[in-house]
Amino acid sequence: MSAMRIRWWGALACLLAWVVQAQPVAVRDLRIWTAPDNTRVVLELGGTVEHRLFTLAHPDRVVLDISDAVLKARLQRLDLPRGPVRAVRSGVRHHHDLRLVFDLDHHLRPRSFLLKPSADHGYRLVLDLASAHQGSAPVKRAREMLPKALRPVVVAVDAGHGGQDPGAHGRLGTREKDVTLSIARRLARLIDQDPAMHAVLVRNGDYFLPLRTRMRKARRLHADLFISIHADSFRDARARGASVYILSRRGASSEMARMLAARENAADRVGGVPLGDKDPVLKRVLVDLSQGAVIEESLHVAQALLYQLRRIGPVHRRQVQQAGFVVLKSPDIPSVLVETAFISNPREERLLKDGHHQQALARALYRGIRRYFRDNPPMGTLFASRRHRIRPGDTLLAIAHHYDVSLQALRKANDLHGDRLQVGQVLRIPGDG
Ligand SMILES: [Zn+2]
Numbered sequence: 001m002s003a004m005r006i007r008w009w010g011a012l013a014c015l016l017a018w019v020v021q022a023q024p025v026a027v028r029d030l031r032i033w034t035a036p037d038n039t040r041v042v043l044e045l046g047g048t049v050e051h052r053l054f055t056l057a058h059p060d061r062v063v064l065d066i067s068d069a070v071l072k073a074r075l076q077r078l079d080l081p082r083g084p085v086r087a088v089r090s091g092v093r094h095h096h097d098l099r100l101v102f103d104l105d106h107h108l109r110p111r112s113f114l115l116k117p118s119a120d121h122g123y124r125l126v127l128d129l130a131s132a133h134q135g136s137a138p139v140k141r142a143r144e145m146l147p148k149a150l151r152p153v154v155v156a157v158d159a160g161h162g163g164q165d166p167g168a169h170g171r172l173g174t175r176e177k178d179v180t181l182s183i184a185r186r187l188a189r190l191i192d193q194d195p196a197m198h199a200v201l202v203r204n205g206d207y208f209l210p211l212r213t214r215m216r217k218a219r220r221l222h223a224d225l226f227i228s229i230h231a232d233s234f235r236d237a238r239a240r241g242a243s244v245y246i247l248s249r250r251g252a253s254s255e256m257a258r259m260l261a262a263r264e265n266a267a268d269r270v271g272g273v274p275l276g277d278k279d280p281v282l283k284r285v286l287v288d289l290s291q292g293a294v295i296e297e298s299l300h301v302a303q304a305l306l307y308q309l310r311r312i313g314p315v316h317r318r319q320v321q322q323a324g325f326v327v328l329k330s331p332d333i334p335s336v337l338v339e340t341a342f343i344s345n346p347r348e349e350r351l352l353k354d355g356h357h358q359q360a361l362a363r364a365l366y367r368g369i370r371r372y373f374r375d376n377p378p379m380g381t382l383f384a385s386r387r388h389r390i391r392p393g394d395t396l397l398a399i400a401h402h403y404d405v406s407l408q409a410l411r412k413a414n415d416l417h418g419d420r421l422q423v424g425q426v427l428r429i430p431g432d433g
Contacts, residue, residue: 024068024069024070024096025045025046025047025048025049025066025068025069025070025123026045026046026069026070026072027043027044027045027046027066027069027070027071027072027073027098028044028045028046028072028073028122029042029043029044029073030042030043030044030073030075030078030088030100031044031164032078032079032080032081032083032085032088033081033162033163033164033206033207033208034081034082034083034084034085034205034207035163035203035205035207035208035209036204037130037131038128038129038130038131038207039083039084039085039108039128039129040126040127040128040129040163040164040207040208041085041102041126041127041128041129042124042125042126042127042164043073043124043125043126043127044073044121044122044123044124045069045122045123045124045125046122046123047122047123048114048123049066049067049068049069049114049123049125050066050067050068051064051065051066051067051112051114051125052064052065053065053110053112053127055107055108055110057107059103059104060103060104060105060106060107060108061101061102061103061104062101062102062104062108062110062127062129063099063100063101063102064099064100064101064102064112064127065093065097065098065099066097066098066099066100066125067096067097068096068097069096069097069098070096070098071090071098071100075088075089075090081205081206081207083105084104084105084106084108084129084131085102085103085104085105085129086103086104086105087102087103088100088101088102088103089101089103102127102129104129108129108130108131109129109130109131110127110128110129110130111127111128111130112125112126112127112128113125113126114126151380151381151382152194152195152196152197152198152381152382153196153197153198153224153225153373153377153378153381153382153383154197154198154199154200154221154222154223154224154225155191155197155198155199155200155223155224155225155227155369156199156200156202156217156218156221156223156225156226156227156333157184157187157188157191157199157200157201157202157227157229158184158202158203158214158218158226158227158228158229159177159180159181159183159184159185159201159202159203159204159229160176160177160180160228160229160230160231160337161176161177161180161230162177162181162203162205162206162207162208162209163177163206163207163208163209164208165177165208167180167230167231168231168232168233168343168344169233169343170233170343170344170346170349170352171237171344171346171349172346172349172350172353174343174349174352174353176230176231176233176343177206178206179231179340179343179352179353179358180229180230180231180340181203181204181205181206182355182358183229183340183358183361183362183365184201184203184229185201185204186358186359186361186362187199187227187229187362187365187366188200188201189362190362190363190366191366191369194366194370195382196373196381196382196383197369197370197373200218200221200223202214202217202218202226214228215328215333215335218333218335219332219333223333224333224334224373224378224381225301225333225334225335225336225369225372225373226328226333226334226335226336227301227305227335227336227337227338227365227369228325228328228335228336228337228338229338229340229365230337230338230339230340231339231340231341231342231343231352232316232339232340232341232342232343232344233342233343233344234342234344235344237344237345237346238345239316239342239344239345240314240316240341240342240345240347240348241313241314241315241316241317241341241342241348242306242309242313242314242315242316242338242339242340242341242361243315243316243317243321243338243339244302244305244306244309244320244321244336244337244338244339245302245320245321245322245323245325245328245336245337245338245339246295246298246299246301246302246320246321246322246328246335246336246337247295247298247322247323247324247325247328247335294332294333294334294335294392296423297334297376297391298328298334298335298336299320300334300372300375300376301334301336301368301369301372302320302336303320304368304369304371304372304375305336305338305364305365305368305369305372306318306320306368307368307371308364308365308367308368308371309338309361309364309365309368311364312360312361312364313341313351316339316342325337338365340352340361341361375389376389376391377389378391379391379394379398379399379402380402387426387427387428387429388403388426388427388429389424389425389426389427390421390422390423390424390425390426390427391423392423394421395419395421396410396411396416396419396421397419399427403429405429405430409430410427410429410430412430413427413428413429413430414427414428
């Protein structure tokens, strides 16, 4: 190759590099979701960017500087949810850099990460604004509801999907995330009307929560049951009916269950949150062991729910299905996932949107939950005032202590001679009914 040609290629490469460099990356869209203790901002980008993040006080602001970028989203049309972000402003710096300023109500700790393109999205820059104070209101409220004597059972009601993860959608445009929230709210209301029960909504608004955060929240609230509400979808529009799922440690019980688990678990990827809290091997083994115990409990709940759902409409599968859902992987709380109906079936989509039907679904779920607790009362709850069904980990001494009866009286009432107890065995609690 001649020196002349090398110089020519070199010049072309420089020119190309300059053209590529000179093209600013478009910020095509900006969305904000507010959860009780986190606000998430997602910027849809035309390419990868370099950015810098810092906070300013008096008044509190978060400033995001993006190099070589131009704002194509219209901030005036931004639908700001109620939350700590009061306004978003933009400006141009050094002729080609973009500055975004978020005006805040109070100080928040920002964190940011860039997401690579996925199936439905290009590059995204995610900004998480976390409350500086720890603990959210619902946690405190649930704890206050736990007196030392007999307490109501706590049910964590999880509305599937939310925020940038809409879930499945129907032909009429119904989104799973909206339907699940309506049903969840109705169910929570029914539960709270029952003096022996207390509901906590895991998600109570249109925001995204990673799957692991959902179950962590349920655990923090000392929930006795975790119920995740969803709507099913299948390419064949004729598929119909409700299904109830529990966690399976070994493979899914049907091909459909496997597909569904893959889709619901993908919510974390849609939400774009890297699962930073990967459990070490030992922890996973321990979790697996204890899951064996609660899977049986979960099966009891699931059967009670399925029985009630069958009374109000068709069910897709008459048996409880098992699949490997991340959202159900709570080591110590019986957990179920309910696919209320097929949103992909036009008739069922219409039903899912209908308030009366939503209420009927919520009532069926409430009845199933109540039935489960009546038959399997957790220790120390209002359901357990007459008898106690042995759960994994129970000891005679602990039971006696909880119900404030002597060990002898408990032994005598149940004709027990040793300390051996069997899971599922029902003990009479003396001096009560
Ligand atoms: Zn779903």
